[in-house]
Amino acid sequence: MRQFTFAAAILALGLTVSQSYHLQLLTFIGIHTLLALGLNMLMGYAGQISLGHAAFYGLGAYGTGILTVHWGFSPWAGLPLTLALTFVVAFLVALPMLKLSGYYLGMGTLGFGMIAFVVFREWSSLTGGDSGLVGIPALDVGGVSLSSGKAGYFLVWACVLLAFFACERVVDSRVGRALRAIHDSERAAAAMGIDTSRLKVWVFVFSALLASLAGFLYAHLVTFISPNSFDFLVSVRIVTMVVIGGMASIWGSLLGAAVLTILPEWLHVFTDYEMVVYGLILMTIMIFLPQGLTRGILDIHERSKRKDTAASSAPRS
Amino acid sequence: MSDPSEKTPPPPVLLGVESVSRSFGGIQALWQVSLQVRPGTIHSVIGPNGAGKTTLFNVITGAYKPDSGRILYRGEEVQGRKVHELVRLGMARTFQNVELFGSMSVLENVLVGQHVRTRCGFLGAVGRWPWVKREEAEARRKGMELLEFVGLEEFASQRSEDLPFGWQRFLEIARALATAPRLLLLDEPASGLNAVETERLGDLLERIRKEGITLILVEHDMSLTMGISDAILVLHQGKKLAEGTPREIQSNDAVIAAYLGSER
Numbered sequence: 313m314r315q316f317t318f319a320a321a322i323l324a325l326g327l328t329v330s331q332s333y334h335l336q337l338l339t340f341i342g343i344h345t346l347l348a349l350g351l352n353m354l355m356g357y358a359g360q361i362s363l364g365h366a367a368f369y370g371l372g373a374y375g376t377g378i379l380t381v382h383w384g385f386s387p388w389a390g391l392p393l394t395l396a397l398t399f400v401v402a403f404l405v406a407l408p409m410l411k412l413s414g415y416y417l418g419m420g421t422l423g424f425g426m427i428a429f430v431v432f433r434e435w436s437s438l439t440g441g442d443s444g445l446v447g448i449p450a451l452d453v454g455g456v457s458l459s460s461g462k463a464g465y466f467l468v469w470a471c472v473l474l475a476f477f478a479c480e481r482v483v484d485s486r487v488g489r490a491l492r493a494i495h496d497s498e499r500a501a502a503a504m505g506i507d508t509s510r511l512k513v514w515v516f517v518f519s520a521l522l523a524s525l526a527g528f529l530y531a532h533l534v535t536f537i538s539p540n541s542f543d544f545l546v547s548v549r550i551v552t553m554v555v556i557g558g559m560a561s562i563w564g565s566l567l568g569a570a571v572l573t574i575l576p577e578w579l580h581v582f583t584d585y586e587m588v589v590y591g592l593i594l595m596t597i598m599i600f601l602p603q604g605l606t607r608g609i610l611d612i613h614e615r616s617k618r619k620d621t622a623a624s625s626a627p628r629s
Numbered sequence: 630m631s632d633p634s635e636k637t638p639p640p641p642v643l644l645g646v647e648s649v650s651r652s653f654g655g656i657q658a659l660w661q662v663s664l665q666v667r668p669g670t671i672h673s674v675i676g677p678n679g680a681g682k683t684t685l686f687n688v689i690t691g692a693y694k695p696d697s698g699r700i701l702y703r704g705e706e707v708q709g710r711k712v713h714e715l716v717r718l719g720m721a722r723t724f725q726n727v728e729l730f731g732s733m734s735v736l737e738n739v740l741v742g743q744h745v746r747t748r749c750g751f752l753g754a755v756g757r758w759p760w761v762k763r764e765e766a767e768a769r770r771k772g773m774e775l776l777e778f779v780g781l782e783e784f785a786s787q788r789s790e791d792l793p794f795g796w797q798r799f800l801e802i803a804r805a806l807a808t809a810p811r812l813l814l815l816d817e818p819a820s821g822l823n824a825v826e827t828e829r830l831g832d833l834l835e836r837i838r839k840e841g842i843t844l845i846l847v848e849h850d851m852s853l854t855m856g857i858s859d860a861i862l863v864l865h866q867g868k869k870l871a872e873g874t875p876r877e878i879q880s881n882d883a884v885i886a887a888y889l890g891s892e893r
Contacts, residue, residue, distance in 0.1 A: 478755045485754035485765070486740075486747050493730045493741045500728035503690070505716030505745035505808055518751060560732075 315477060322469045326462060335465050337577060339533065342468035343526045344569035348553040349475055349562065350522030355551070356559035357483060358515045359495030360410065361418045364425025365550045368520040370432050370542030371398050372527025377445045377537055378438050387451050387532055394528055395521055402520035406513040413498075425547050433539040444538030451532045464533050471529065472566075475522060479562050482518075491515055492560070523550075556597055558604025567605045642701070643668040643812055643843050644689070649698030649708075651688055658684040660867045661698070666812070671834065671844045673854040675878075676864035682847040683725060685864070686816055689845075690722045691715045702812070717745045721810035723801045725817045725847075731790035735781060735800055738789050739772040742807025772807065779803040779833060795826040802833065812843045819850040831857055855879065863887075 329335055351365050375394035379385040385393070409420045432439050439445055450459035451467065458467045482488050493501040494508050502508050531537050549572060557568020575593060579586045601608025646664040650657070659681045666672050674682050687693045689700060691712040700708040707715060730738050747768055753761045776782040779799040784792060789800060798818060805813055818834075819827045831853055838844060848854045854861060855875045863870040863884050871881045878884055 481757055482751060482754045485757075485761075486744065486749045486768075487751055487754050489733065489737055489741050490744055492733055492737075496730040496732055497728045499692075500724065500730065501741070502712040503716065503722050503724075503728075504741050504804070505713045506741070507711075507713045514751060 315473070315480075318476065319473055322466075322473065326465050326469070329465075332461055335461050337573065339465045339468050341566075341570050341573045342465070342472045343530050343533075344550075344553060344573050345472050345566050346468075346475055346522050346526035346529075347550045348557060348565035348569045349472075349479055350519040350526075351550050352554045352557075352559065352562070352565045353479060353482070353491070353522075354515055354519040355554055356561065356564075357488065357495060358491040358512060360413070360512055360516070361551070362421040362516070362519070363418050363544075363547050363551065364421035364423070364428065365519070365523050366542040366544070366546035367425045367428030368398055368402060368523035369527040369530070369546065369550075370428055370539075371401060371520075372524030373531040373537045373542065374432055374439055374445065374527075375524070376528045377448045377531045380449050381445060381447055382438065387449060391528055395524055398520055398524035399517060402517045403513065406516040410509060410512040410516060422544070422547075425544055429539060429543050432542060439539070442539065444536055446536050448531050448535045448537065450535060459533050459535070468529055468533070471525060475525075476562060476566075483562065487511070495560070552594065556594065556604060558606035558608075561604065561606040564604050564606035571605065641667065643703060644845075645699075645701035646685075646689065647699040647701065649685075649688055649695045649700065651684055651693060651695050657867050659688065659695075662864070662867075662869050664862055664872075666843060666845060668811070668843050669838065669841060670859040671838055671846070671857050673858040673861045674845065674847045674864060675849070675851075675854060675861060676870070679866075680864040681867040682864055683816060684867075686722065686814055686845075686847060690720060690814060713745075716808050716810075719809070719811035720814070721805040721808045721812070722814040723798075723805050723816055723818060725820070727794070727797045727801050729789045729797055729801060729804070731788070733789060734786050735776065735789050735792065736769070736772050736785040738800060738804050739775050739807045740768055742775075742804040743768050743771065744808075746807075746809050775803045775806055776800075778806070778836070780829075795822050798822060798826075798830070799833070802837075806837070806842075810842060812845070813837065815844065815846045817847055817849060819848060819853050827853055 325338065329338065347365065347369060351362060354360050354362055372394055375397050376387060376390035379390040379393055380387055405424055409417065409424070412420050433442060435441075450457050452458055457463060490501065490506045490511055493504065493506060494511065498508055530541070553568035553572045554565065555568070556571055557566070558564025575590060576586070579589050582589050597605065603611075642665050644664070644666040646662060648661040648663050649659055650661055651659045662681070662685060664672070674685060676682055684693065688695050688708075691707070691710050691714070694709045698708070699706055702715070702718060702720065707718070730741060733741070747764050749761045749764055773782060773785065776785055779802060781796060781800055781803065784796070789797065792800060798821070802815070802818065819830055822830060827850060834844060834857055846854065858875055860873065861875055861878045862872045863878060865887050870887055871878060871884050873881070
């Protein structure tokens with residue numbers, strides 16, 4: 313039911329918004345939602361941090377970029393190849409990496425992110441180096457371009473809708489429960505017969521695939537990519553989206569991605585002080601709503617409802 | 630007692646611990662400990678703090694590897710196997726300081742317990758094919774049954790960490806039962822329980838035994854162990870001090886001197 317409302321909202325927004333700047337903003341919220349959603353599965357549900365998720369975002373973008381620009385593949389053939397590449401890379405990275413936990417896992421994934429960034433920047437014969445990869449073809453279906461304005465918006469949000477649908481089902485299943493069990497107590501999870509190291513590898517791969525899909529969409533929408541879009545700060549931003557939106561909350565990923573995409577745009581009015589205000593807002597949210605926006609808003613809503621019922625049932629003096 | 634020609638069901642010995650040793654740094658936590666557990670019985674392991682009871686548990690359930698010695702489960706050597714593999718073979722445990730999945734509901738905890746008896750993966754979860762739905766419905770039904778078995782059915786949808794401590798212990802037992810074990814190891818199940826709850830626990834353990842599940846408990850609570858155990862193993866400083874029926878243990882001089890005597 314919620315999925316229908318969500319789909320209807322996407323449709324309504326897409327049909328009513330006509331200004332290309334707004335459409336572009338909404339499209340980027342969609343791409344960021346995919347990133348946050350993937351990381352939330354890993355971080356919020358399974359409790360494993362990744363500070364290098366931009367690497368997979370970049371892998372998706374550069375994978376399809378190189379395939380289409382240098383080797384003449386069509387984007388639609390690029391998609392499965394890129395996802396397959398991500399699958400292999402994520403799997404190989406996860407095998408040794410997820411033996412680590414806590415801060416050490418953070419450091420490990422951070423290192424991986426750095427390495428990926430260096431590869432994107434320095435392998436210039438393929439990636440174009442610092443000046444970027446230009447001329448990535450737009451997506452099209454039978455000659456109709458899917459990359460401009462409304463079409464791009466609908467394409468991205470269709471992917472978001474599918475990803476939401478998939479994640480909601482995963483969370484509310486045997487696998488999702490096992491992930492949350494690992495988050496709560498890894499020892500007890502193992503004592504329930506959960507192969508914790510294997511499951512952690514799979515959720516890492518799942519999460520990387522979503523990031524890669526986001527990268528694929530990004531590359532074909534913008535048609536130009538450069539290493540700076542996939543550097544360490546981007547990884548941190550994805551983590552921030554998850555934390556601000558709410559860990560272990562699928563809708564929180566949407567909220568976090570929306571806030572972190574829209575805020576910088578609105579804050580342009582502060583010109584020189586933009587980053588200061590931005591930081592202050594994030595700090596304020598974390599201080600007052602440490603569980604993230606979703607949980608925080610729900611709590612406030614529930615509290616006011618309780619106050620209402622208490623007020624109406626209490627005798628007035 | 631363990632004649633290898635009689636390995637076929639019912640095995641005369643469900644679990645055989647054969648001169649198992651394990652040390653941590655300079656501390657010999659277990660030294661040449663042996664234990665034979667016949668199916669359908671309740672065994673207790675007692676001893677003062679630091680006697681090696683929990684280490685023995687961790688070695689049996691695969692959390693630690695023994696330095697030497699063998700562990701036979703249904704006639705098969707299992708020392709060094711991973712924890713989750715042993716659960717699949719039918720060995721379940723609870724923890725000394727209850728380790729529930731706190732953020733999950735009471736029912737969900739028991740559903741996680743059924744992890745090894747169900748098989749839906751990522752693809753199944755997204756696809757939600759008919760067999761996945763059937764499996765889920767069946768798991769929920771079984772989960773509710775188990776909650777009824779321990780008397781927690783009306784709290785099924787509550788967050789498990791909101792339960793009072795005593796009930797958390799019962800939930801942990803239900804969760805362990807959900808793995809469909811042959812052998813259930815309980816690490817100090819009575820600690821933190823009041824007298825009424827301890828009695829309910831004793832009653833529950835009897836009912837679990839009637840289901841054909843073999844039990845091993847580590848216990849401090851003497852009244853509980855003496856009342857329900859078929860056999861008791863007394864550990865002292867990592868070594869076996871005595872083994873026998875509750876009656877024999879109560880009148881064993883070494884035990885009285887080393888354990889009961891020194892405490893009272």
